[in-house]
Amino acid sequence: MTPLRNDRFLRALARQPVDRTPIWIMRQAGRYLPEYRATRARAGNFMALCQNPELACEVTLQPLDRFALDAAILFSDILTIPDAMGLGLSFAEGEGPRFAHPIRSKADIDRLGVLDPEAELHYVPAAVRTIREALDGRVPLIGFSGSPWTLVTYMVEGGTSKSFSRAKGLLYSDPDAAHRLLTVVADSVTAYLNAQVAAGAQALMIFDTWGGVLNPALYREFSLAYMQRIVEGLVREADGRAVPIVLFTKGGGTWLEDMAATGCDGVGLDWTTDISTARQRVGDRVALQGNLDPCTLYAPAERIRDEVAKVLAGFGSRPGHVFNLGHGIHPDIDPAHVQVLVDAVHELSTPYHTGS
């Protein structure tokens, strides 16, 4: 493999010194870019784009061609796993994901088996291989998955939800069945992420989009415990280099210490927690990734720079910060504002790394 020419992102996750704070952006390959919309139109629909390694590679690289980002992230969707399990994923325009065969009974749960990603989700490792080759050492490639709990919410609800009545109802009314379901999903996620690493992913991220809808006890029992199970089952090295893993629970600001104790390398922060407070709470155990409010990018350039400066000052000068938004970039953001953001992070972070 070509040697990595920009390893700021991996160094920051290893809490090693860097020359400036690395930045990548959740959903950096996405609808706010006209070139993404053009490729998606060519693909026909969103899942066709995910399932075509050449096109997935094309959109993965698009933001890197515009902005000096320090990492690429595999273009895919968190719902590939339940789709491969036979739940029948579709996306109605403007309506979010739908499963034709949601989990509605114990029999539905007992029918599920642990996924073999190379056999049943071949297009994902194939995309990783294609992207890794196309990157040719520019920046590291991040692989990812949804958290077991987050996947289970979609599998049980049949789509997005406001109250999560069915999924949370299952935790309260039949915790044993919930544990069986989460176990098979977690073991599938472990196999899926290991397949991504085998195919060339150099870092991993788990998106726990819906962990924050649980109370503290349920979060630990039904979301965090399964992310820990995955962390413990991952191959943590490839090509002689550590493969770091970042956990991100949206709305999980009160559980950062618990997340840091799983053995992960980094914890993602949404924008509702001050990064200075977060850093005090987790100390040097893990790196932190985040946490600019995505809506900051609606502001004029000067305000964006001010908000970037606040996040950088909040983290301070120790190693271990990966700059990011606190959630995915909104589709109506002007790409020129992303340019302001990336430039501001690189320029304003340099003084924090002087002498390193």
Next chain:
Amino acid sequence: MTPLRNDRFLRALARQPVDRTPIWIMRQAGRYLPEYRATRARAGNFMALCQNPELACEVTLQPLDRFALDAAILFSDILTIPDAMGLGLSFAEGEGPRFAHPIRSKADIDRLGVLDPEAELHYVPAAVRTIREALDGRVPLIGFSGSPWTLVTYMVEGGTSKSFSRAKGLLYSDPDAAHRLLTVVADSVTAYLNAQVAAGAQALMIFDTWGGVLNPALYREFSLAYMQRIVEGLVREADGRAVPIVLFTKGGGTWLEDMAATGCDGVGLDWTTDISTARQRVGDRVALQGNLDPCTLYAPAERIRDEVAKVLAGFGSRPGHVFNLGHGIHPDIDPAHVQVLVDAVHELSTPYHTGS
């Protein structure tokens, strides 16, 4: 006025001893009750129900006739204020609220004036008077409003939102205009709540449903500051008795100390914060209201009792706890499970108040 026969709720908010922990339930008058659905059908639609004092009174009292609840809450909607300001509220079935004339420019903001509730929202104080008379001293009546920030999200977005791009975008791109808008809304809320007290409301609650989507700095500047402005402008006594005010920011678990410092009497907790942690953090400065996960009510009776026991044990034996869910009750909850909840709170809380 008839003397109050059950003042547990008011005593708990005043951090005074009670014989058992009082309970009421957010959205206790609502769709989970067949008798509510029948009255609503008679009214024709949701806003017609809110605007008819006799029918609003009828649904307000329905849950009290079923369950030994310790407070009634005015049946109304948080969006009455922007509707009275001319934004044109409607509810499409299953779609949530819509404003025909959302706030989209500075001119739209400058056109708004502080509301005169008795003139422009006469049906609300009229409902309060009708309900207060019908209650005849059974339990205290809670009046309420949405927080200024929460109302502004709907006014600017034109309805519900997932990302709050427009409303948060306004805070970042034109904070001066946002402050002008929030000021006129906050002063309208103050007048509205004072009109409810004048009409007979014995306690007040402010629902900050969307404060939790802000980062800490924006929350303090654009949501909390305006709730504090309201608290400072309220009439805090009626009929020779204190009228307590409870603030509830959904997703505001990290800001409890700030909320407690506004001068309010109680802070509402959603289910994502342990009430034991919350109590340690706010000490005896305020009462706490909450915080059972609404999805607990999908569980069998024994599990509901266990979860009630955990919340009661988490708060412990000092005065100052009002039991509630951490959010509104879901429409598909079995009323028999609510009976289990209310019985459990009364029975299991008694030991914590022995000797008081």
